[in-house]
Amino acid sequence: MVDEDNNDEMFGIQVILPGDDDDGKMKKGPSCPHGPTLLFEKTGAGTKAGRRFYACSACRDRKECNFFQWEDDKVSEARSLAREVENRSKAPPFSQQQYRVRFRKVAAQNEKLFCKDCQLLLLSDERLAHGAHKVIMVNVSQLRRPTALLKPLVSKKSNAQYLFTDRSSNFLLDTLDTLGYSHVLCVGTPRLQELIKLRNLEGNHLVMESLLLDIDFRYAQFYSQDEFCLYNMFNHHFFDGEASQQVLEAFLRGADGGKAVMVMDPPFGGLVKPLASSFSQIAQTWKTLQSPEGTGADMPMIWTFPYFMEPRILECLPSLVMLDYQVDYENHPMYKGGKAGRKQTPVRLFTNIPPKDVVLPKDEGYKLCSKCDRYVWSLNKHCAKCDTCPSKDGREWKHCTACEKCVKPSWKHCQTCGRCALPDHPCSTESGVAAGCFNCGSLEHKRRACPQKDGRRFKTGKPGKKSTTNNKKKKQPGQPAGFKRKASHRSGAARRNRRDATAKSK
Numbered sequence: 114m115v116d117e118d119n120n121d122e123m124f125g126i127q128v129i130l131p132g133d134d135d136d137g138k139m140k141k142g143p144s145c146p147h148g149p150t151l152l153f154e155k156t157g158a159g160t161k162a163g164r165r166f167y168a169c170s171a172c173r174d175r176k177e178c179n180f181f182q183w184e185d186d187k188v189s190e191a192r193s194l195a196r197e198v199e200n201r202s203k204a205p206p207f208s209q210q211q212y213r214v215r216f217r218k219v220a221a222q223n224e225k226l227f228c229k230d231c232q233l234l235l236l237s238d239e240r241l242a243h244g245a246h247k248v249i250m251v252n253v254s255q256l257r258r259p260t261a262l263l264k265p266l267v268s269k270k271s272n273a274q275y276l277f278t279d280r281s282s283n284f285l286l287d288t289l290d291t292l293g294y295s296h297v298l299c300v301g302t303p304r305l306q307e308l309i310k311l312r313n314l315e316g317n318h319l320v321m322e323s324l325l326l327d328i329d330f331r332y333a334q335f336y337s338q339d340e341f342c343l344y345n346m347f348n349h350h351f352f353d354g355e356a357s358q359q360v361l362e363a364f365l366r367g368a369d370g371g372k373a374v375m376v377m378d379p380p381f382g383g384l385v386k387p388l389a390s391s392f393s394q395i396a397q398t399w400k401t402l403q404s405p406e407g408t409g410a411d412m413p414m415i416w417t418f419p420y421f422m423e424p425r426i427l428e429c430l431p432s433l434v435m436l437d438y439q440v441d442y443e444n445h446p447m448y449k450g451g452k453a454g455r456k457q458t459p460v461r462l463f464t465n466i467p468p469k470d471v472v473l474p475k476d477e478g479y480k481l482c483s484k485c486d487r488y489v490w491s492l493n494k495h496c497a498k499c500d501t502c503p504s505k506d507g508r509e510w511k512h513c514t515a516c517e518k519c520v521k522p523s524w525k526h527c528q529t530c531g532r533c534a535l536p537d538h539p540c541s542t543e544s545g546v547a548a549g550c551f552n553c554g555s556l557e558h559k560r561r562a563c564p565q566k567d568g569r570r571f572k573t574g575k576p577g578k579k580s581t582t583n584n585k586k587k588k589q590p591g592q593p594a595g596f597k598r599k600a601s602h603r604s605g606a607a608r609r610n611r612r613d614a615t616a617k618s619k
């Protein structure tokens with residue numbers, strides 16, 4: 114589901130945000146059903162600027178949203194109107210207010226009905242209309258656990274609804290509780306919001322306020338307007354516009370005097386740059402709402418994402434630090450903890466909370482490194498030469514004196530490349546400069562300019578040998594050939610590569 118080389122410039126396509134090259138004056142892109150689209154640029158070989166186009170911010174698969182428009186396209190009025198009609202047709206069937214009224218009615222019914230086919234709570238008189246559907250009766254506690262009732266939307270290229278295990282969600286909540294946070298902004302973390310509400314009911318903890326921002330409108334059924342906003346975290350778009358912005362502001366204002374924190378768990382294949390931009394905008398809103406006597410500090414945040422995205426995240430949000438805690442997921446085939454003990458998962462916490470304050474559980478194998486002043490995984494041994502606990506992936510790394518840094522245990526120092534690498538890596542030229550394309554092995558170009566831009570990686574160590582799997586999809590007329598974004602990099606080959614790189618821990 115995630116590739117190690119997932120980044121915003123993958124396959125020679127990069128996202129352009131306001132401020133990148135226009136002093137922030139870039140006009141808003143046209144909208145798809147997921148709000149304003151993002152502007153992408155197809156970067157060719159060399160320095161020449163590529164052609165720009167708009168595409169959906171939220172879906173990385175054209176089957177889910179096929180919006181495409183060249184930046185310089187003239188769009189006819191008829192096409193604009195047709196788009197508006199389509200966008201409206203994809204909007205939720207009820208407004209947040211209507212959902213709330215329905216929820217109250219359903220909660221008051223003797224028979225609380227839920228249609229599994231429509232993923233909708235039903236009023237008694239609607240049952241007939243869902244006669245052929247699978248309708249079940251639910252109780253009050255099920256109404257309080259929407260993440261258990263709703264079927265997770267596991268399309269990897271859009272919602273990727275992977276839910277925290279009890280272990281991970283309890284750890285997160287205990288940590289926030291210990292650190293004294295009174296307001297938790299849950300961005301794409303419905304299970305955390307749910308757990309907060311359930312704990313509040315228990316009455317033996319300080320009450321925490323929470324607000325869920327998520328693109329899955331099914332959650333609107335279960336929460337009031339002050340508890341849920343339909344939101345796209347890739348373009349910072351509130352589907353209910355000003356009303357939702359005000360809900361967010363009221364929530365953050367309410368935290369003045371208390372402590373607010375934002376916890377985000379985006380789909381793992383998502384582009385880091387637009388995500389970071391949205392999170393920064395929320396943090397900025399929080400900052401402007403702080404009373405003048407505040408400390409001027411940044412809004413605390415915790416972003417869960419795979420460890421191999423660390424360089425990209427830190428490039429976009431340099432104040433974050435990656436912690437060793439391994440987040441696991443209940444319904445993810447690869448990222449869930451094993452039955453007997455813990456299976457390693459690649460998902461970590463990135464935070465601007467001082468790492469020493471986030472106490473990682475000793476009984477799960479974490480320990481304090483007094484030299485680094487942070488909690489680390491048991492196999493992450495402090496290296497005196499690097500003066501850090503170097504491991505990123507949970508394995509014990511070893512120091513290479515030639516490279517003057519710690520490297521993965523499976524790597525060997527290669528005299529030809531002058532650096533450590535996997536023993537079967539494609540070797541570089543005599544010049545000592547890493548040669549050729551990491552994707553296909555050709556010495557003619559780098560991966561970014563690879564004509565075979567489908568994310569498959571050169572794996573055999575034989576330069577020039579191409580993979581036989583090729584799941585090319587039809588491109589839209591006039592659309593750049595490389596426009597697949599994350600669509601195909603989860604081919605069997607890519608998945609295997611990632612597994613090699615992470616779970617199997619080569």
Ligand SMILES: C[S@@+](CC[C@H](N)C(=O)[O-])C[C@H]1O[C@@H](n2cnc3c(N)ncnc32)[C@H](O)[C@@H]1O
Pocket residue numbers: 170171271272273274275276277300301302303304305306326327328329344345346347378379380381
């Ligand atoms: C990886 S799951 C995280 C769920 C979390 N682990 C939990 O247990 O609460 C991603 C979440 O982000 C939401 N999501 C996906 N795409 C989104 C988008 N573009 N904007 C906002 N939320 C999105 C999904 O609906 C889902 O709830």
Ligand SMILES: [Zn+2]
Pocket residue numbers: 145146147148169170171172178179180
């Ligand atoms: Zn879209």
Ligand SMILES: [Zn+2]
Pocket residue numbers: 228229230231232243246247
């Ligand atoms: Zn139904």
Ligand SMILES: [Zn+2]
Pocket residue numbers: 482483484485486494495496500501502
């Ligand atoms: Zn250390």
Ligand SMILES: [Zn+2]
Pocket residue numbers: 496497498499500503511512513517518519
């Ligand atoms: Zn070292």
Ligand SMILES: [Zn+2]
Pocket residue numbers: 513514515516517525526527531532533
């Ligand atoms: Zn080395």
Ligand SMILES: [Zn+2]
Pocket residue numbers: 527528529530531534538539540541
């Ligand atoms: Zn080499």
